[in-house]
Amino acid sequence: MISAILVMALGAVVLGAALGYASIKFKVEGDPLVEKIDAILPQTQCGQCGYPGCKPYAEAIAKGEADINCCPPGGDEGIRKLADLLGREFKPLSGEHGVEKPKSVAFVDEQFCIGCTLCIQACPVDAIVGAAKQMHTIVAAQCTGCELCVEPCPVDCIAMVPIAESVETWKWRYPVFEIKPAGTAR
Amino acid sequence: MSLLRKLFDFHGGVKPAYHKEPSTTQPIAQAPLPAELVIPLHQSIGGVPRPLVQAGETVKKGQLIGGPDGFVSSAVHASTSGVVKAVEMRRMPHTSGLSALCVVIEPDGKDEWIERKPVPWRSLPPDEVRDILRDAGVVGLGGAVFPSYLKVNPGKKGHLDTLVINGAECEPFITCDDLQMRERGETIVRGAAIMRDLTRAGQVLIGIEDNKPEAIAAMQAAVRTVGAERIEIVPIPTRYPAGGAKQLIRVLTGIEVPHGKRSTDYGVQCFNTGTIYAIYEALELGQPLVSRIVTVAGNVERPRNFEVRFGTPMRDVVALAGAKPDTDRIIMGGPMMGYAMPGDEVPVVKATNCILVGSPALFPPPPPEMPCIRCGECAKACPADLQPFEMYWFSRAKIFGKAQEYHLFDCIECGCCAFVCPSRIPLVDYYRFAKSEIWAREQEKEAADVARERYEFRLAREEREKAEKAAKLAAKAAETKAKLAQQEAAKAAEGAAPAPVASDDAKKALIAAAMERAKQQAAAPLNTDNLSSDQKAQIADAEARRAQALQAEGKD
Structure with a gap:
């Protein structure tokens, strides 16, 4: 009787220790x-x-x-x-x-930029280069097209330019033509 | 010896009608100078070369007009002498019909070369030879236009076992390599010898399909004339796509390059005969790549091969062969792998091995697509050992992950599966669609990862700046506190009755100290020592102005 309890207790201790070790060793960081x-x-x-x-x-x-x-x-x-x-x-x-829009990048019109740095502070990915009273410019490759810089600009010199399709980014069309009932076509 | 060589077999493949004879009856002709050359800057795989000339500049034949940009990129040269009319967007020889930056040259008719000097490639380090090939604009002329300098590489072992030279030319209608081997075999063999030495290859095998007996004979004669060692001409059975790099390597050496590996890992590298010819010209003549041999075939009166300068409008080249009146399209490449062109004014580029002129009679519109009946014919025909029907279902259903699991990117788009499909499904269209979607997604994902990183960095930076500012303020406060405590201690040491300092008093003392400092600053005497009378007068003037300004401010 006692030996049986001991065996079960030992089993519980060993398994508990193994589980405890695993929970530390294989701990999942974050969600x-x-x-x-x-x-x-x-x-x-x-x-x-x-x-x-x-x-x-x-x-x-x-x-x-x-x-x-x-x-x-x-x-x-x-x-x-x-x-x-x-x-x-x-x-x-x-x-x-809001609505889904074609992907675009911000563009600073050099004619009107006064170098106020407000857009630099607004950019969430630090994609605008410039300094106080110096003309700012957008690093197009890093711009996510979030439009957050458009609002703060006091002289309204930032425009969103849609990214045009080029030979490199062109995609082959889906070769299936959907058949629609007459009347709903187009 | 060649008769005894053991050849291997690749899986699948088809035997389409070859239609090669008509364009081989005439020797290669030189295409005349057109009225205008439109030279696209992006003619190879990889980075788009930077334009190096401006409108109005005079250029000579062979002058660099596009500098390579990035690790995988190749130079572009003026293909005749003349004046740069513009550097502008022009329609590209690409199915999309989109435009890209091109250098437009008006020829002066002299066709005057830049100074050309042979390259002492034997005495140069391999890196420099590669740079020379990159700057000479040599790319794979079989159609893939991969920059060749990246392939002139002996691999990990330091030498190649076998250098394979691809003269198979398996696609119907195309005969440009055939004619070049017949007429310029010696140059190709000399080029092969150069490549043998550059890659330290044990042997060079030039594979030619046995439906080109004239080319085989010419090349064998050329090997004898040149007296080249370890170079062998190997006739191989005619079966499409024996000219695919992986298939030809398999046929000649028995090596099957697995997924995700390079052929150099197995001591093999493969070049097209046209590329070898261009490498010879670049190294022995110091001549950059400015023209290539183009087959004009299909619905034309006089099918023939022409040596065409890059940038020549396809329309001009087709006119030399005489398009028949019912012509309705132009295809770049062959009937199996070629691309329909958006118009006939697009220029000949490095990838243009053939201009195939089509008509409704020659290439009738495809019959209606029927449902896939899972017969498995496509899998039997696939030379890459894939399961085309699986890739088709997943591409059609836009389940791209699954399509990739079936090794979509090992598909060489040879078109064998579509050729044998009894339901006449344009299978390759589906693979191209799926591939370009996957590429676009991967690029989007990369961009998103960069944006995430930059956003998190910005957050961390803002946090850090805040902490730094707080730490600075705290340090300053602690410093003043310590100073005050010291003063108190000094007072206590003097023996004066020290008032017990409560924390409230400490704050008050801090404020008092700050106010004292401010007062001192305000009352700080001006620097009036050792000044000349002149300077004193200036100071008086400035003070007067300041007083005036203060008065004016007061009025407002």
Whole structure:
């Protein structure tokens, strides 16, 4: 009787120790769900969803505070991926957060820039180069097209320029032609 | 010896009608200078070369007009002498019909070369020879236009076992390599000898499909004339796509280069005969790549090969062969892998091995696509050992991850699967669609990763700046506090009745000290020592102005 209790107790101690060790050794840092959601978000950091960046929005989705259809730059495809990841139903982009636009980059009109640095402070990815009373310019390769610099400019010299398709970025078209019932065509 | 060589077999492949004879009846002709040359800057895989000339500049034939940009990039040269009319966007020889930066040259008719000097490549370090090839604009002329200098590399072992030279030319209609081997075999063999020495190759195998007996004979004669050692002409069975690099390596050496590996890892490298010819010209003549041999075939009166300067409008080259009246399209490349051109004014570029002129009779519109019946014919025909039907389903359903799992990127787009498909599904269109979507996504993902990193760095930076500022303030406060405590201690030491210092008093003392400092600053005497009367007068003037300004401010 006693030996049986001892054996069970020993088993419990050994297994407990193994589990305890594993929980320290293989500890998961942070919330992996947040990381997964963040990987789907487009990292525009535009704040159109109502959160200060993509990561905070990802955290809000993971907590269940935010819906999955608040990210206009991610578009329908982004929502679909989030729905897949979270096992939810797809829903169209909510209108209050904006509409999906073609990808663009900001452009500073050198004629009018007064060098106020307000746009530099607004840029979430430090993609604007300049100094006080010096003309500013956008590093196009790093611009995410978030439009956050457009609003603060006191002289309205920043415009969003859509990225044109080039030979390098051109994509082969989907070879399937959808057949639609007569009347709904076009 | 060559008769005894053991050849290997690659999986799949097809035997389409070759249509090669018509364009081989005539020797290579020189295409005349056009009225205007439009030379695209981006003619190879990799970075877009920077334009080095401006409108109005005079250029000579062979002058550098586009400098290589980045590690994978190749130079572009003026293909005749003349005046640069413009550096502007022009329509590219690309299915999209989009424009890219081109240098437009108006020829002066003299066709005057820059100074050309042979390169002492034997005495130069390999890095310098590679730089010379890059600056000579030599790229793979088989159609892939990969910068050749990156391939002139003996690999990890320091030497190659086998250098494979690709004269297979397996695609129907195309005969440019065939004619070049027939007429310029000696130069190709000399070029092969150069490459043999540069890559320290044990043997050089020049593979030629056995439907080109004239080329085989010419090349064998050339090897004898040149007396080249360790160079062998190997006739191989005619089967499309024997001219694919991986397929030819397989046929000649039996080595199957696995997914994700390079052929140099196995001691093999492969070059096209046209590329070898260009390397010879670049090193032995010091002549950059400014022209190539182009087959004009299909729906034309006089199919023939022409040596064409890059930038010549395709329309001019087609006119030399005489397009038939029912011509409805121009294809760059062959019927299996070629691309439809957006118009006939687009220029001949380094990738243009063939201009195939089409008509509804020659290439009838494809019959309607039927559903896939899973017969597996495509898998039997695939020379890359893939399962085309699986890749087709996943590409069509836009499940790109799965398509990639079936090794979509090992597909060489040879078109064998579509050729044998009984349902006449344009399979390659689906693969091209899926590949370009995957590339676009990967680029987007890379951009997003960079943006995430930069955003997080900015947040961290703001946090750090805040902390630094707080630390600075705290340090300053501590310093003043310590000073005051010292003063108190000094007072106590003097023996005066020390008032007990409460924390409230300490704060008050701090404020008092600050106010004292401010007062001192305000009352700080002006520097009036050792001044000349002149300077004193100036100071008085300034003071008067300041007083006036203060008065004016007071009025407002």
